[in-house]
Amino acid sequence: MPLLVLAALGGCRNQDNEAVSATVIGDRPPALGDPVAKPLSPADLVLVGNVAQGLVRFDAAGNIAPGLAERWAVSDDGLSYVFRLQKTNWSDGRKVRARDVVRLLQRQLARAGRDPVRDSIGAIAQVVAMTDRVIAIELNAPRPHLLQLLAQPEFGLVSNDQGTGPFKATRKDEALLLSRTLPGFDGDQDQKQEVALSAAPAERAVKAFVDGQTELVLGGTVGDLAVALGAKLPRGALRLDPVAGLFGLVPARKDGPAADPEVRALLDEALDRAALVGALGVPDLQPRATILQPGLDGVSAPAQPAWSASPMTPERRQLLVETGDRLFPRPSGAQQPPTLEPPRPILVALPPGPGGAIILQRLKADWEPLGHLTVAAAKPGGPADFRWVDSVAPSTSPAWFLRSFRCEFVPICSEEADKLLDAARLTGFxxxxxxxxxxxxxxxxxxxxxxxxxxxxxxxxxxxxxxGFSENRFARHTLTDLRAKRGTQD
Known part of the structure; x- marks a missing residue:
C-alpha cells in the first residue's frame, strides 16, 4: 500500500496555514462509509470522527465537545437527554433536520447487540424529534456515561456517504484532504485548517515521520510499538495515551483446552504478567490480574484472584507444574517414544507485528514447562484456542468491560453473570x-x-x-487545531 501524502506539502511545515500531514497506521487508505454497514478500519475511525461527527464529539483532551448538537441538557433524574442541533446542511445542501438525525440514530441503535460498544448503550428507550432542531433521548435507567459513548466514531452520523464536519473531505490525487474554515474574529481574516490524511503500515509510517514526510502518526498499538521504539525519534515525539481497556486472552472456542476451566485457571496463574509487560518495553505500564481496571467509575476494588497476592515461589511453581502434568501428561520414561505424536499446540490468535511475537515468546516460556504441551500462533483467520483482546474502553463505566464477555459475544461465558448484567442495565439505583x-x-x-x-x-x-495534540484516555484524536497552542483550540 503506497504512503498517500500530498506532493504539494513540501517546504516549511511550521506555518500556521500549512496543511498538516497525518498518517494512520493501517493497510488501506481511509474511506468514509456507513459506520453501521461495515467494520471500520483504524484509518476509517479517524476519518469518521473528523468528518462525520455525532451529536457530540471529543476534543483533543478527550473531553466532550459540541458536535452536531450545539448544546444539550440532562434531566435531574438522568433519564432524559435533550439536544439542540446546530444550523447546518448535509453535503448535498439539504438542511439537517431532527427527524433525519433520529432515523440515523435508530439505525445505530438497531445494531446495538452486534458489538460491545453499541451493546453498552442499550439502556436507550427511544429517540424522538421534538422540533426540527431538538432531539430527545429517553433512557430506561440513568447513564452518566452516555455522552462518552455517543462521542465515539462508531456513532458518527453519515448520510449518503457524507457527514457534517467538523472537516469536509475531498480527494486530491491519491490523498484525502480534510479542510474546514473558521470565521475570523472582529473583522479578522477567516482561518482555514487543512489536514492531508493517509494510511500506511507501521514501518513505512514511522520512516515517513523520521524522514519528515509526515508530521503526525496515529493508531499505534502494542503490535507495532517496537517499530517506533527502534527508530531514531526526536525527543518527545513518542506519545502514549493513558487508556483503560482490555488487554489479555479470551477463550476462542467451545472445545479443546480452552474449554476446560481447570486448564484456564492453570494458564492464568502461571502467566508471568510482570515479565510480559517488561518485555513489551512500555514505560509505566502496570501488569494487572483483574478484568476491571482501577479508576473506573463506581469500582473501588476490582475482583482479584486468590493467588495474585502470593509471590511466585519455587514451591508454588512446582504445584503448578504438578497440576500441568496431570492435565497434560508427559510421556513416561526419560525420552519421548518415537511413536508418540507431539501434543496439539495451544493456538493463540495474536496481534500482528513484533508485539505479537514478544507475547508468544512469553506465553511459551510460562506455559510450556507446565506439562506435555506446546504453544503456537494461530494462522490469521484460522482456528484458535485463545484470542488476544486489545481494546480501549469507550467510557469510564465498568459496563463495557463486563458486557464484552456476554454469551452473545464469546463462546465460553457465564449465564448467571449475564443475568446480573441485565439487572444492572435496568436498575436506576x-x-x-x-x-x-x-x-x-x-x-x-x-x-x-x-x-x-x-x-x-x-x-x-x-x-x-x-x-494542538493531546494524549487522552480514549485514544480518540481530533484533527482540528493541530497547529494551535494548547488551551487555544476551538
Missing amino acids: VPQRNAFFADAERMMRESVLFIPVAAPVRWSLVGRGID
Whole structure:
C-alpha cells in the first residue's frame, strides 16, 4: 500500500496555514462509509470522527465537545437527554433536520447487540424529534456515561456517504484532504485548517515521520510499538495515551483446552504478567490480574484472584507444574517414544507485528514447562484456542468491560453473570448497579472467562509544531487545531 501524502506539502511545515500531514497506521487508505454497514478500519475511525461527527464529539483532551448538537441538557433524574442541533446542511445542501438525525440514530441503535460498544448503550428507550432542531433521548435507567459513548466514531452520523464536519473531505490525487474554515474574529481574516490524511503500515509510517514526510502518526498499538521504539525519534515525539481497556486472552472456542476451566485457571496463574509487560518495553505500564481496571467509575476494588497476592515461589511453581502434568501428561520414561505424536499446540490468535511475537515468546516460556504441551500462533483467520483482546474502553463505566464477555459475544461465558448484567442495565439505583457489576466480575474472574494482563497500549508520533495534540484516555484524536497552542483550540 503506497504512503498517500500530498506532493504539494513540501517546504516549511511550521506555518500556521500549512496543511498538516497525518498518517494512520493501517493497510488501506481511509474511506468514509456507513459506520453501521461495515467494520471500520483504524484509518476509517479517524476519518469518521473528523468528518462525520455525532451529536457530540471529543476534543483533543478527550473531553466532550459540541458536535452536531450545539448544546444539550440532562434531566435531574438522568433519564432524559435533550439536544439542540446546530444550523447546518448535509453535503448535498439539504438542511439537517431532527427527524433525519433520529432515523440515523435508530439505525445505530438497531445494531446495538452486534458489538460491545453499541451493546453498552442499550439502556436507550427511544429517540424522538421534538422540533426540527431538538432531539430527545429517553433512557430506561440513568447513564452518566452516555455522552462518552455517543462521542465515539462508531456513532458518527453519515448520510449518503457524507457527514457534517467538523472537516469536509475531498480527494486530491491519491490523498484525502480534510479542510474546514473558521470565521475570523472582529473583522479578522477567516482561518482555514487543512489536514492531508493517509494510511500506511507501521514501518513505512514511522520512516515517513523520521524522514519528515509526515508530521503526525496515529493508531499505534502494542503490535507495532517496537517499530517506533527502534527508530531514531526526536525527543518527545513518542506519545502514549493513558487508556483503560482490555488487554489479555479470551477463550476462542467451545472445545479443546480452552474449554476446560481447570486448564484456564492453570494458564492464568502461571502467566508471568510482570515479565510480559517488561518485555513489551512500555514505560509505566502496570501488569494487572483483574478484568476491571482501577479508576473506573463506581469500582473501588476490582475482583482479584486468590493467588495474585502470593509471590511466585519455587514451591508454588512446582504445584503448578504438578497440576500441568496431570492435565497434560508427559510421556513416561526419560525420552519421548518415537511413536508418540507431539501434543496439539495451544493456538493463540495474536496481534500482528513484533508485539505479537514478544507475547508468544512469553506465553511459551510460562506455559510450556507446565506439562506435555506446546504453544503456537494461530494462522490469521484460522482456528484458535485463545484470542488476544486489545481494546480501549469507550467510557469510564465498568459496563463495557463486563458486557464484552456476554454469551452473545464469546463462546465460553457465564449465564448467571449475564443475568446480573441485565439487572444492572435496568436498575436506576447506582449502588445496586455497582453491586451487580461487582458480582458479575467476580463470577467471570472465578470462571476465568478472561486472562487479563495490563491496560492496552496506544501510541502516536507527534512532530514539532503540532501543539494542538493531546494524549487522552480514549485514544480518540481530533484533527482540528493541530497547529494551535494548547488551551487555544476551538
